Amino acid sequence: MQMIEPRAMGTPLQRIDGAAKIMGTAPYAFEHRLERPTYLHPVQSTIARGRILKIDTRAAESLEGVIAVITHETAARLASDENKELWVLQSAKVHFRGQFIAAVIAQTPESARAGADRIAVEYEAARHDVSFSGGRKDLYAPKTVNAGYPTDTNQGDAETAFERAEVKVDSTYTTPMEHNSPMEPHTTIAIWESPKLTLYDSTQSVHSVRTTVAKSLGLKVDQVRVVSPYVGGGFGSKGEPHAHNILAALAALRVPGRPVKFALTRQQMFCLAGYRTPTIQRFRLGATRDGRLTSIIHDVVELTSRFKEFAEQTAVPTRLMYASPNRRTRHRLAALDLPKPSWMRAPGETPGMFAGEVAMDELAVACGLDPVELRVRNEPERNPESDNPWGNRHLLECLREGARRFAWSERDPRPRQRSDRGWLIGSGVASSTYPRYVLLGSRATIRCGERGQYTVRIGAADLGTGTWTTLTQIAADALQCPVEAVHLEIGDTEQPNATVAGGSSGISSWGWAIVAAAQELRRLHGARPAAGAEASAQTPKGADDETFAQHSFGAQFAEVRVNTLTGEVRLSRMLGVFSAGRIINPRLARSQLIGGMTMGLSMALHEESVVDERFGHVINHDFAGYHIAANADVTDMDAVWLDEVDDRSTPMGSRGIGEIGIVGAAAAIANAVYHATGTRIRNLPITPDKLVT
Amino acid sequence: MKASITLRVDGEQRSLTLDTRTTLLDALREHLGVTAAKKGCDHGQCGACTVLLDGRRVTTCLSLAVACDGTSVTTAEGLAPGGTLHPLQQAFLEQDALQCGYCTPGQICSALGMLDEAQAGHPSFVTEGLAAPAELSDEEIRERMSGNLCRCGAYVNIVAAIRQAIAERATP
Amino acid sequence: MTPFAYERATDASSAVARVAAHPNAVFLGGGTNLVDHMKLGIAHPQLLVDVTRLPFSKIESLPDGGIRVGAGVRNSDLAADRTVRERYPVLSQALLGGASGQLRNLATTAGNLLQRTRCAYFQDVTVPCNKRTPGSGCSAIDGHNRDHAILGASDQCVAVHPSDMAVALAALDATVVVLGRQGERRISAVDFHRLPGDAAQRDSMLEHGELIVAVELPALPVAAHSVYYKVRDRASYAFALVSVAAALEVRSGRVHDVRIAFGGVAHKPWRARRAEAALRGAPATEEVYGRAADAELADAKVLKHNAFKIPLARNTLRMVLRQLAQGGR
Structure with a gap:
């Protein structure tokens, strides 16, 4: 691969969009200033399954300030029901509690909300089923799981090998339903100016919103424009359009020429913006007495919505982490009357590596081995399933570097040995991994301006991921110019197609398109192109994509304190060491990796969405009930990385870093809790009620 | 009405x-x-x-x-008249105390209010003996800033930025 | 939100007269609980009488050595008050353990007392709740009730009171001073909040139109040696799973004086009189602390998800008493 020379890359450039965000002037979706706005407030179903018999909108329509009410009887007809999640206000059917069943468009947000409160609905309720358990008789195997992986895999005879193993771990782990909960709610301003629909949206992909919404509404793609220069976090939940995009568009059709402003409330985000499925994971590890794995069996049960399938790839990391001659992985789904689960930071790896890395800790204890050493003994030489050579596997270096920095060798391996004024202290380790993805389909355009300036355009997204800054650095190096000479434009479908900011693929995919466009510019216009010269290119396919197993790896080390009387757990120290190829901007990369670790801490100790089976919805649907880590929860935390250039991955030498920080973090903390207390908690989150006695 | x-x-x-x-x-x-x-x-x-x-x-x-x-x-915008960042805002930029930026203006205002409260001798939940803290430890900053959630997990750098601003105040 | 009229009170008696005369009028203080509930559709006032600019923002010394806290004193100011910090540290700590810095700058003393009990089902108008609609049923009793009461609940309601400040006030023998159309009356802080019984819709003894004007704290020497410990699901900015407000004075190895209240366990701040009785005069030992906790929790009734609150309350009390006996705060 032809690599680009790092000059801007590798430097800690400050966030280009930082000042505007710090002043609060960078416009997020709801903040675009438009004339004569209207406001939308939805009505949601209060049954989890059944049909609407009658909706009385008269009281709402007569309210001062209300412009219109739309229901399944009055909304415009959509063109495609291919994606059932987006089949909004098209039928009387109710698939889950909280589904949109009407919406009020009004002159002010207060009137819209008051109007929605006045809509009377009669239902014919059917018996709903939202009961998630591993004992259900109707669990089924999906055709594939998310990202196209096989549902089940099987090597050797894992069951027999497990039965015959000298040392066995057989444990069941659970992770709860979790919600992405970005700070900026899911938001759309929709304006219909026939024949054009414009959406100011908060999204991880303007282009996928455009194509999906266009298809849904029966519009041509070029009739729709989506604008999203700044995104207040997504973590997967803004990776694809959800029902609110369609609802806003339907409302816009009703009030041509006027912007319809719509932001989900925090409560609504718990049923309309995706979530991570709960998981029940039985993990069986068989090993020799000296800790060499002879069998790995990972059985996963998770849920999907009945109306549209989403199958998280929870067992996928188990297929590559450790060497074993026998291995079996399996995913089974319960289809329930719930909203559709979706992507949440490192889908698959996050829950799967929680179970797998705690199981490894249990095996280390069972074998009397140091957990780092156990992992060293099971390092696979090649990808265990594909038998491809590793592109760049540096797990052991991460573990060793982390152990050195964390003073791991000073640790007494026995649990419950250290305490300080009523607090037990323990430490734990876990591995992390995330695939290197480069998505095909992005295109970048570069245009030469006056005095050596370049305008680089690509419809990419920055959801806090640093895209504004890192793509500028990549473009500067691709064009061999200073970063000041690069004018980047992202976040608008007026710019060329860009794939989603997901799967930690953004910078790799978009950056490569920019590199390719710079090469094309040079090919067409020579080394010193004149003002007005322009070139465009797409992300190419990597030569090593099929022949090498390309993944990032990491090691997470955590130290916790556990109150012996109250069961409170406090993280006191945490370090992540990662191998992710070249780090394009160390200042921003450290933030993002620590951010992933912080979300992992939050998963370990706090997060749990509770579904009330009688009603069918999440009842702790706000930030007072659904706890995410606060400032006081995060103490001494740091992330570092191996000095590395991956010349198989991208011409920048990089792989993505958006997700690996969360992977393994919860396991490291759970393992530390075990080491502190001698109590193994296998069900997240680790809250005081699980430790107090 | x-x-x-x-x-x-x-x-x-x-x-x-x-x-x-x-x-x-x-x-x-x-x-x-x-x-x-x-x-x-x-x-x-x-x-x-x-x-x-x-x-x-x-x-x-x-x-x-x-x-x-x-x-x-x-608001955070008013702290930067003409676009010139307040020293605390500058510290946020330098310490990269933000990612998506959505919680950031609130963090800035909260931090300034918090620094004034500390200056006035207000204790926090973690202040030993409820005495006015002589200086804000990291633990004090974290507790006092816990009313501002950040889903991106920028807390470590937010604390660093506030610490930088305090140090700059002390050495004019 | 239902439309409402807004008026700013100029003096207390006319504010009382105005609200008393209007069945759907309420006083507006810091708004942190009321406006929240108006948005959720739990509260539907038609008239708001803003009392935040009434002259109730002072903390004064009383002749008997106690203090009088104006109803409008902001939580942050009360927590930072030097006298409160020195003589009633448990109150400062309880306030500082509640909500967040920016909410404490808004919330008032009276408003903190008048927080409604907290329960996910109460907050969600799409499910039954006796507190919102008497007779509709309690969704929490057979629902997710990890956060709910273990003491003094009824078959009508198992919600808990969320205030930290009120737990300290209950322990400190405080008095709530209330102005009604007939003039002032005084209600002890312990009796100010009520158990749900068969009228879960009522959280306190306050009658419609009555306005809290002050909270008085007695001169209570033991209070100088007091502490508030709050166990919660994250390190800060969360409601209590269980909290303990306690004051303890040990003389010659025996408990000379003691005050204890629990938070997070009942529909009201739970003054632990049985535990106090078991402690008073007894040796200050771990065994006695455990017995005192057991005495208080003997009648505790658990629901499906909150059994952990019994050992948690017991352990937290033991820890706090030990800490106080050892001279720490």
Whole structure:
């Protein structure tokens, strides 16, 4: 691969969009200033399954300030029901509690909300089923799981090998339903100016919103424009359009020429913006007495919505982490009357590596081995399933570097040995991994301006991921110019197609398109192109994509304190060491990796969405009930990385870093809790009620 | 029902007529076009809407605008007249104390309010013996900043930025 | 939100008269609980009488050595008050353990007392709740009730009171001073909040139209040696799973004086009189602390998800008493 020379890359450039965000002037979706706005407030179903018999909108329509009410009887007809999640206000059917069943468009947000409160609905309720358990008789195997992986895999005879193993771990782990909960709610301003629909949206992909919404509404793609220069976090939940995009568009059709402003409330985000499925994971590890794995069996049960399938790839990391001659992985789904689960930071790896890395800790204890050493003994030489050579596997270096920095060798391996004024202290380790993805389909355009300036355009997204800054650095190096000479434009479908900011693929995919466009510019216009010269290119396919197993790896080390009387757990120290190829901007990369670790801490100790089976919805649907880590929860935390250039991955030498920080973090903390207390908690989150006695 | 009020927002006197149901947050965002106060939860559970009201940090989503008649509001935008960042804002930039940026203006206002409270000798939940802390430890900063949630997980750098601003104050 | 009229009170008696005369009128303080509930559709007042600019923002010394806290004193100011910090540290700590810095700058003393009990089902108008609609049923009793009461609940309601400040006030023998149309009356803080019984819709003894004007704290020497410990699901900015407000004075190895209240366990701050009785005069030992906790929790009734609150309350009390006996705060 032809690599680009790092000059801007590798430097800690400050966030280009930082000042505007710090002043609060960078416009997020709801903040675009438009004339004569209207406001939308939805009505949601209060049954989890059944049909609407009658909706009385008269009281709402007569309210001062209300412009219109739309229901399944009055909304415009959509063109495609291919994606059932987006089949909004098209039928009387109710698939889950909280589904949109009407919406009020009004002159002010207060009137819209008051109007929605006045809509009377009669239902014919059917018996709903939202009961998630591993004992259900109707669990089924999906055709594939998310990202196209096989549902089940099987090597050797894992069951027999497990039965015959000298040392066995057989444990069941659970992770709860979790919600992405970005700070900026899911938001759309929709304006219909026939024949054009414009959406100011908060999204991880303007282009996928455009194509999906266009298809849904029966519009041509070029009739729709989506604008999203700044995104207040997504973590997967803004990776694809959800029902609110369609609802806003339907409302816009009703009030041509006027912007319809719509932001989900925090409560609504718990049923309309995706979530991570709960998981029940039985993990069986068989090993020799000296800790060499002879069998790995990972059985996963998770849920999907009945109306549209989403199958998280929870067992996928188990297929590559450790060497074993026998291995079996399996995913089974319960289809329930719930909203559709979706992507949440490192889908698959996050829950799967929680179970797998705690199981490894249990095996280390069972074998009397140091957990780092156990992992060293099971390092696979090649990808265990594909038998491809590793592109760049540096797990052991991460573990060793982390152990050195964390003073791991000073640790007494026995649990419950250290305490300080009523607090037990323990430490734990876990591995992390995330695939290197480069998505095909992005295109970048570069245009030469006056005095050596370049305008680089690509419809990419920055959801806090640093895209504004890192793509500028990549473009500067691709064009061999200073970063000041690069004018980047992202976040608008007026710019060329860009794939989603997901799967930690953004910078790799978009950056490569920019590199390719710079090469094309040079090919067409020579080394010193004149003002007005322009070139465009797409992300190419990597030569090593099929022949090498390309993944990032990491090691997470955590130290916790556990109150012996109250069961409170406090993280006191945490370090992540990662191998992710070249780090394009160390200042921003450290933030993002620590951010992933912080979300992992939050998963370990706090997060749990509770579904009330009688009603069918999440009842702790706000930030007072659904706890995410606060400032006081995060103490001494740091992330570092191996000095590395991956010349198989991208011409920048990089792989993505958006997700690996969360992977393994919860396991490291759970393992530390075990080491502190001698109590193994296998069900997240680790809250005081699980430790107090 | 309508009410007419006057607010001083980022140094500028603003008069407006609004529904009594309008919160201070919506008055700023929807009526005055001031976007530095963000709506994250609308229920006092995230801190993204924090501003300085008559000099003190408050959430704005649970205050009715009509009850704030005659008050003075400073947002993160007002701290940077002409786009020149306040030293604390500059510290946020240098320490990369933000990612998506949505909670950031609230963090800034909260941090400034918090520093003033500490200056005035206010203790926090973690202050030993409830004495006025001689200096803000990291633990003190974390506790005092816990009313501002950040889902990106920028807390480590937020604490570093505040520490930098304190150090710069001490050495003029 | 239902439309409402807004008025700013100029003096207390006319504010009381105005609200008393209007069945759907309420006083507006810091708004942090009321406006929250108006948005959720739990509260539907038609008239708001803003009392935040009434002259109730002082903290004064009383002739008997106690203090009088104006109803409008902001939580942050009360927590930072020097006298409160020195003589009633448990109150400062309880306030500082509640909500967040920016909410404490808004919330008032009276408003903190008048927080409604907290329960996810109460907050969600799409499910039954006796507190919102008497007779509709309690969704929490057979629902997710990890956060709910273990003491003093009824078959009508199992919600808990969320205030930290009120737990300290209950322990400190405080008095709530209330102005009604007939003049002032005084209610002890312990009796101010009520158990749900068969009228879960009522959280306190306050009658419609009555306005809290002050909270008085007695001169209570033991209070100088007091502490508030709050166990919660994250390190800060969360409601209590269980909290303990306690004051303890040990003389010659025996408990000379003691005050204890629990938070997070009942529909009201739970003054632990049985535990106090078991402690008073007894040796200050771990065994006695455990017995005292057991005495208080003997009648505790658990629901499906909150059994952990019994050992948690017991352990937290033991820890706090030990800490106080050892001279720490």
